[in-house]
Amino acid sequence: MNPTIELMNARSSTRAYDPAPLSDAEKQAILHATMRAPTAGNLMLYSIIEIEDQALKDRLAVTCDHQPFIARAPWVLIFVADYQKWIDLFAVSGVDRLPGVTHRRAPGPGDLLLACSDALIAAQNAVIAAESLGIGSCYIGDVLEQAEEHAELLGLPNHTLPVAMLCFGRPAKPRRRTPHYEKHVVHKDGYRRLSAEELREASDELAQLHAPRGFRPGIQNIGQDVYERKYAAGFTHELNRSVAVWLERWQTPEG
Numbered sequence: 001m002n003p004t005i006e007l008m009n010a011r012s013s014t015r016a017y018d019p020a021p022l023s024d025a026e027k028q029a030i031l032h033a034t035m036r037a038p039t040a041g042n043l044m045l046y047s048i049i050e051i052e053d054q055a056l057k058d059r060l061a062v063t064c065d066h067q068p069f070i071a072r073a074p075w076v077l078i079f080v081a082d083y084q085k086w087i088d089l090f091a092v093s094g095v096d097r098l099p100g101v102t103h104r105r106a107p108g109p110g111d112l113l114l115a116c117s118d119a120l121i122a123a124q125n126a127v128i129a130a131e132s133l134g135i136g137s138c139y140i141g142d143v144l145e146q147a148e149e150h151a152e153l154l155g156l157p158n159h160t161l162p163v164a165m166l167c168f169g170r171p172a173k174p175r176r177r178t179p180h181y182e183k184h185v186v187h188k189d190g191y192r193r194l195s196a197e198e199l200r201e202a203s204d205e206l207a208q209l210h211a212p213r214g215f216r217p218g219i220q221n222i223g224q225d226v227y228e229r230k231y232a233a234g235f236t237h238e239l240n241r242s243v244a245v246w247l248e249r250w251q252t253p254e255g
């Protein structure tokens with residue numbers, strides 16, 4: 001292997017941080033590597049919000065499904081899918097004078113997906129760049145929840161959406177590499193649904209990986225475990241409610 005692949009192989013999410021701040025040089029190096037990520041049409045359809053205000057960090061630790069370690073992260077970045085900056089540029093660029101342009105449309109779901117792709121690909125560059133400096137990180141998907149409060153807290157206009165938050169800091173203790181289940185992920189020449197036999201086998205293997213000491217009372221297998229703990233959990237209901245609000249805002253032209 002080479003050092004880059006070894007680094008990626010050794011990475012795991014970091015949730016306990018050494019309180020020492022990152023240096024400005026480290027932050028700049030990570031941000032530069034972040035912005036070198038591939039981006040659709042080279043449009044940079046994202047913005048990054050650095051959370052420096054401790055009171056804001058404290059609030060996000062509550063609104064992002066009560067995860068106190070967020071408040072203790074030395075550096076926090078929010079990756080925002082952002083078409084607003086282009087919509088604003090279109091407005092001052094006289095696009096209405098172009099032949100055939102009768103009105104400026106609001107961005108649609110395709111624009112959103114591209115912007116989210118851009119933001120997340122950039123975020124992952126940040127993860128790897130940080131890791132190369134000995135700085136761990138953890139994604140916070142829950143920043144997609146509480147759309148109304150997060151839009152207000154971060155001053156987000158309609159054509160933006162906070163698709164991920166990243167917490168950074170040096171690991172406070174040695175990390176254990178998280179096992180990942182790599183079977184049935186890669187398909188050849190088209191998608192193939194798993195057979196009942198393969199699903200049963202995967203269920204057993206996943207249980208060994210994720211719950212080697214067994215499940216909590218009343219839970220018999222990994223399907224029941226994930227269904228109850230993730231898919232049907234309260235935070236997932238909030239996530240789906242909130243994302244419907246973000247989608248509505250995204251497609252609504254501003255007054």
Ligand SMILES: Cc1cc2nc3c(=O)[nH]c(=O)nc-3n(C[C@H](O)[C@H](O)[C@H](O)COP(=O)(O)O)c2cc1C
Pocket residue numbers: 011012013014015067138139140141142164177178
């Ligand atoms: C989109 C996304 C959202 C995530 N949200 C959270 C989160 O809110 N809280 C958390 O502790 N970890 C979060 N994680 C980290 C995952 O739990 C972690 O990546 C997964 O368990 C695999 O572990 P590893 O990163 O150590 O390999 C998130 C990861 C991703 C990619």
